[in-house]
Amino acid sequence: MKALVVYYSRTGTTKALADTLAKELGADMEEIVDLKNRRGIFGFLSAGYSAYRKSLTNIKPPEKDPSAYDTVLLGTPIWASNITPALRTYIVQKKDALKQKKVAFFMTYSGTGMEKAMKSLTDLYGALPAASLEIVKGIEAGKFKEKLDAFMAKLKS
Numbered sequence: 001m002k003a004l005v006v007y008y009s010r011t012g013t014t015k016a017l018a019d020t021l022a023k024e025l026g027a028d029m030e031e032i033v034d035l036k037n038r039r040g041i042f043g044f045l046s047a048g049y050s051a052y053r054k055s056l057t058n059i060k061p062p063e064k065d066p067s068a069y070d071t072v073l074l075g076t077p078i079w080a081s082n083i084t085p086a087l088r089t090y091i092v093q094k095k096d097a098l099k100q101k102k103v104a105f106f107m108t109y110s111g112t113g114m115e116k117a118m119k120s121l122t123d124l125y126g127a128l129p130a131a132s133l134e135i136v137k138g139i140e141a142g143k144f145k146e147k148l149d150a151f152m153a154k155l156k157s
């Protein structure tokens, strides 16, 4: 399986999960870089508001072409029960290429809004993913291996 792990991460949690998935799959990685400043209290507040409004943002032009892979994993933290503007923008830009691929979703969050965020991502992509993995930071550490194995099995089936 030639796989690409694409992710956005503001504080490193989703990046850590993306690193683990890429290692498991021997996949290439693409970090989505949001060119809008998401730091500090104003960055935080506008981040939540932009996610809630399903706004797009400016991202650094991606380096890898998803057309060159047969499987693409798309990852994001949950913001305001939604996906991040950075991942939303990537999917909008790459929609045609992604449509031809086996796609999986992964998300990290603090414990609320997962169903809503997943629905928003599925609606945006326009189809159900081959597999999805949702990890609540910290408290689910004990279940991580079990969830990861189930995700991998589904993705490879």
Ligand SMILES: Cc1cc2nc3c(=O)[nH]c(=O)nc-3n(C[C@H](O)[C@H](O)[C@H](O)COP(=O)(O)O)c2cc1C
Binding pocket: 008, 009, 010, 011, 012, 013, 014, 015, 044, 045, 047, 048, 076, 077, 078, 079, 080, 081, 082, 108, 109, 110, 111, 112, 113, 137
């Ligand atoms: C602006 C903002 C909004 C957030 N909204 C939610 C939320 O609705 N539900 C939730 O469970 N966690 C929420 N979080 C927490 C993040 O989803 C969580 O900390 C995530 O693992 C961070 O990933 P990262 O380190 O890759 O940026 C929010 C975080 C930020 C910065």
